Amino acid sequence: MNIEIYIVALAQAEELISQLLIKEFEAGNSLCKTLYKTRIKPHINILKKDSWLVAETNYVDKTYRNSFYNYYSSKSNSYKKNCIRISIFKDNLEYSDFRNPKKEKELHNRYRGFFILRPTCPNFIGRSIISPEAINNNNFSCCTSNFKTTCNGLKFSIDGFPHATQDNETITCAETSLWAIMEYFGNKYSEYCPALPSTIIKTLNHLSYERQIPSKGLRIEHISYALKQFGFGTRLYSRKNFNTQFDQLLSCYVESGVPLIIGIDNEHINGSIRHALLVVGHEDITEDQIDKVYSRTLNPTMTNDQKKLLNTKKINIYDYDSIRKKFIFIDDNHPVYQKATLKDPAKHYEDEEWKKCKITHFIVPLYPRIYLEALEAKAYATDFLIRYHTKQSTPTDYVLRVFLASTRSYKAKLALNTSFDPKPKALILEKPMAKFVWVAELSDKELIKDRKAKGLILLDATEANIHNHKPLIMAFIQGKMFSLEKISGILDNSSLDLSPFFIYDHNLKPYNS
Amino acid sequence: MIKPVSEAEEIKAQLQEAGKVVKLDSEEHIETMEKMNKHLLRVRRELQINLNKSKDAAKNIILTA
Numbered sequence: 283m284n285i286e287i288y289i290v291a292l293a294q295a296e297e298l299i300s301q302l303l304i305k306e307f308e309a310g311n312s313l314c315k316t317l318y319k320t321r322i323k324p325h326i327n328i329l330k331k332d333s334w335l336v337a338e339t340n341y342v343d344k345t346y347r348n349s350f351y352n353y354y355s356s357k358s359n360s361y362k363k364n365c366i367r368i369s370i371f372k373d374n375l376e377y378s379d380f381r382n383p384k385k386e387k388e389l390h391n392r393y394r395g396f397f398i399l400r401p402t403c404p405n406f407i408g409r410s411i412i413s414p415e416a417i418n419n420n421n422f423s424c425c426t427s428n429f430k431t432t433c434n435g436l437k438f439s440i441d442g443f444p445h446a447t448q449d450n451e452t453i454t455c456a457e458t459s460l461w462a463i464m465e466y467f468g469n470k471y472s473e474y475c476p477a478l479p480s481t482i483i484k485t486l487n488h489l490s491y492e493r494q495i496p497s498k499g500l501r502i503e504h505i506s507y508a509l510k511q512f513g514f515g516t517r518l519y520s521r522k523n524f525n526t527q528f529d530q531l532l533s534c535y536v537e538s539g540v541p542l543i544i545g546i547d548n549e550h551i552n553g554s555i556r557h558a559l560l561v562v563g564h565e566d567i568t569e570d571q572i573d574k575v576y577s578r579t580l581n582p583t584m585t586n587d588q589k590k591l592l593n594t595k596k597i598n599i600y601d602y603d604s605i606r607k608k609f610i611f612i613d614d615n616h617p618v619y620q621k622a623t624l625k626d627p628a629k630h631y632e633d634e635e636w637k638k639c640k641i642t643h644f645i646v647p648l649y650p651r652i653y654l655e656a657l658e659a660k661a662y663a664t665d666f667l668i669r670y671h672t673k674q675s676t677p678t679d680y681v682l683r684v685f686l687a688s689t690r691s692y693k694a695k696l697a698l699n700t701s702f703d704p705k706p707k708a709l710i711l712e713k714p715m716a717k718f719v720w721v722a723e724l725s726d727k728e729l730i731k732d733r734k735a736k737g738l739i740l741l742d743a744t745e746a747n748i749h750n751h752k753p754l755i756m757a758f759i760q761g762k763m764f765s766l767e768k769i770s771g772i773l774d775n776s777s778l779d780l781s782p783f784f785i786y787d788h789n790l791k792p793y794n795s
Numbered sequence: 796m797i798k799p800v801s802e803a804e805e806i807k808a809q810l811q812e813a814g815k816v817v818k819l820d821s822e823e824h825i826e827t828m829e830k831m832n833k834h835l836l837r838v839r840r841e842l843q844i845n846l847n848k849s850k851d852a853a854k855n856i857i858l859t860a
Contacts, residue, residue: 499859
């Protein structure tokens with residue numbers, strides 16, 4: 283038994299994959315065309331035309347092997363245990379390129395990721411890590427993790443978000459979403475471990491009163507429980523209860539670089555669809571979308587006191603999270619990186635029933651020591667701005683962008699941000715901070731189009747005590763710096779200018795090529 | 796003695812010396828802080844209720860498709 287290697291241009295994908303399905307997975311000759319068209323072609327169609335594919339047979343895929351040993355091998359029907367790995371490269375390549383030391387660096391630059399074909403007819407598409415650079419219409423920013431892999435004997439690494447289709451037996455949408463989240467966090471941070479299908483089943487074993495495989499899905503609360511067991515400080519939000527704040531909160535967490543599990547359903551039309559998928563980023567925001575963002579004064583959660591102050595001080599606050607944009611979804615019924623709005627998250631489905639699905643819940647896998655909630659951080663920043671803003675003769679607009687950032691990443695980017703004034707920069711960089719901070723950048727509609735802000739509020743994400751400005755690390759508004767004098771507990775106000783500076787946009791990785 | 800190369804303490808001292816630091820400890824400022832405390836407590840109370848209700852709402856939804 284050898285590893286057979288095939289190298290073809292994208293145009294020959296159908297011929298190669300059909301041939302491999304018949305030869306390696308014993309898929310029926312007559313069925314092969316339909317299977318390719320319905321199950322594989324959509325995943326090929328998203329790839330850029332200049333892609334080349336390298337197929338390797340007899341590949342041991344850790345995720346499928348786990349399902350094989352724990353389930354498929356116990357069936358009477360015989361299932362293959364090996365998979366096919368298809369690696370993606372930019373531009374044409376030859377077998378000899380992989381044996382030429384002079385070509386190694388070039389191959390690394392052209393590597394775009396891989397996907398696995400597993401012998402689980404008809405759901406062949408298994409684990410994949412595909413770089414957004416490999417796909418068409420990639421004008422978006424999203425969460426990515428770096429994955430180490432190999433192809434034709436050489437080592438490669440690729441940034442992308444994990445994706446797999448459900449096999450409908452060991453993993454349905456709920457388990458696939460959990461698997462993808464853990465694969466992402468496990469590869470990105472040392473605190474977490476990837477979770478194979480059997481680990482997910484074992485974690486939920488004591489909550490189940492029936493057999494767990496073949497899977498019949500998971501309750502939303504069980505997904506939340508599993509994430510908690512995997513080390514997260516999970517939070518669960520429902521649209522019904524958070525109402526008008528729901529979409530803004532979801533957007534705030536996405537802006538913070540936290541991939542979310544969302545639940546969609548069509549219960550409102552008495553349908554039976556209940557589906558889990560991930561939201562991992564958003565499309566590039568256009569100037570037109572910024573112009574159309576509505577004022578925070580229209581927000582029903584704003585108190586009369588706040589509205590009065592906004593009028594007296596002539597301030598208009600716009601919430602960056604209210605900008606209507608498309609988000610990037612990882613959906614196990616569709617190819618990776620699907621774009622859709624929060625209003626119609628399943629618009630890309632062909633089935634009319636599916637198209638009508640709405641988001642009802644989202645689950646946030648938060649770092650366990652983030653005690654200050656997104657809603658509280660946003661409420662604090664808004665209220666602070668309203669109350670400590672000095673009255674002016676001309677109206678002032680603010681676009682408020684609130685997100686979570688790891689202190690390490692935030693300080694690392696700030697240190698090299700040459701647009702940030704040196705004195706405020708030194709004061710922030712030399713201030714001891716917790717592992718995570720809530721950052722509120724104060725911009726306006728024109729500045730934000732240039733990716734700039736004119737003010738800043740930094741909050742300690744580990745401070746749950748919201749009394750007497752306890753969460754405040756530092757704020758810069760209208761040429762003044764506010765900080766808390768720790769001993770007296772009194773707020774200090776120093777005259778210190780902060781010129782417009784480039785915003786922090788490193789929570790999500792931007793693509794557009 | 797080796798002096799620290801960090802700048803924050805020096806900047807703070809300069810601001811203090813130039814009389815650019817004001818303590819917000821007047822009655823009016825304490826009242827503003829109290830108003831913020833009150834508002835944030837209300838936000839937290841509503842948040843906690845909604846998070847608990849969200850948990851209850853999710854109890855019987857099974858994601859399968």
